[in-house]
Amino acid sequence: xxxxxxxxxxxxxxxxxxxxxxxxxxxxxxxxxxxxxxxxxxxxxxxxxxxxxxxxxxxxxxxxxxxxxxxxxxxxxxxxxxxxxxxxxxxxxxxxxxxxxxxxxxxxx
Amino acid sequence: xxxxxxxxxxxxxxxxxxxxxxxxxxxxxxxxxxxxxxxxxxxxxxxxxxxxxxxxxxxxxxxxxxxxxxxxxxxxxxxxxxxxxxxxxxxxxxxxxxxxxxxxxxxxxxxxxxx
Numbered sequence: 001x002x003x004x005x006x007x008x009x010x011x012x013x014x015x016x017x018x019x020x021x022x023x024x025x026x027x028x029x030x031x032x033x034x035x036x037x038x039x040x041x042x043x044x045x046x047x048x049x050x051x052x053x054x055x056x057x058x059x060x061x062x063x064x065x066x067x068x069x070x071x072x073x074x075x076x077x078x079x080x081x082x083x084x085x086x087x088x089x090x091x092x093x094x095x096x097x098x099x100x101x102x103x104x105x106x107x108x109x
Numbered sequence: 110x111x112x113x114x115x116x117x118x119x120x121x122x123x124x125x126x127x128x129x130x131x132x133x134x135x136x137x138x139x140x141x142x143x144x145x146x147x148x149x150x151x152x153x154x155x156x157x158x159x160x161x162x163x164x165x166x167x168x169x170x171x172x173x174x175x176x177x178x179x180x181x182x183x184x185x186x187x188x189x190x191x192x193x194x195x196x197x198x199x200x201x202x203x204x205x206x207x208x209x210x211x212x213x214x215x216x217x218x219x220x221x222x223x224x
Contacts, residue, residue, distance in 0.1 A: 004151065031211070042199060042215035043152075087152070091211060096167075099151030 002026045004100035006088050011106045012078055020073045020086050020103045028093020034062050034073045035087040037102065043087055046073070075105075083107045111135065115200050115216035122190050122223050130185045130219045132200035140203045141183040142167075142213070143175060145196040152199065158183055190223045197221075 004024045012018040024032070031050040035043040049055055049064035049071065061074040073086055085102040092098055113134045122128050134141065139160045144152040154167030158177040172194060174186045183202075187194055200216040 008149075033212075035213075042217050043213075044215070045212045048212065089151075095211065096154065097152075097211075097213070099153070101149055101151045 002098050006100045006103045009104045014109050016078050017076050022071045022088035024069050024090045026090045026092045030091040032071050033089045036084050038084045080107050113216035115219050119220045126190050128187045132183045134202045138202035138204045142201045143185045144199045147196050192223045195223045
């Protein structure tokens with residue numbers, strides 16, 4: 001079956017670094033996405049990985065290992081506004097997105 | 110209008126009533142989607158449309174119908190609402206399906222409560 005696992009909740013301190021992990025099992029693979037969703041708002045696109053390795057975009061980086069079915073989102077220099085849910089999603093062989101339940105990130109001063 | 114607009118933003122509905130959630134995009138995207146989001150679960154695809162005039166069933170299509178008469182509009186209809194359809198509904202679009210990053214652009218969501 002198809003499955004995506006990510007932690008339900010994480011807590012980190014302002015200014016620190018946090019890594020949110022995502023493991024997946026899907027029928028075929030056409031890329032992995034990370035989205036950010038603030039409470040009561042719509043998800044917004046953060047990153048897309050289709051090849052192994054690290055993609056860096058400002059304070060956010062996303063890593064993919066296709067052989068391990070594993071990805072992580074790395075957030076540096078955490079700010080209070082980074083408090084949100086982070087959604088991991090993979091695109092399967094039918095180009096359909098399979099979503100994880102999301103990781104709620106709480107930033108403390 | 111810039112992006113995707115959903116209406117209504119919130120609605121309380123009696124069970125058995127018919128309800129249509131509206132979705133309009135002005136980005137000329139070919140693909141459009143309807144998801145529902147429930148606490149503790151990932152976004153689940155209800156229906157999708159790869160291009161105007163075509164629609165397809167997603168993961169949880171029962172009790173819902175859609176139409177795609179033109180590129181911009183993609184309404185979702187609940188023919189006879191039931192309490193299990195209480196959820197937040199998101200409409201989304203992308204300029205391709207299976208090409209490029211496939212980045213989705215989401216509307217602000219419609220919070221539906223069925224009593």
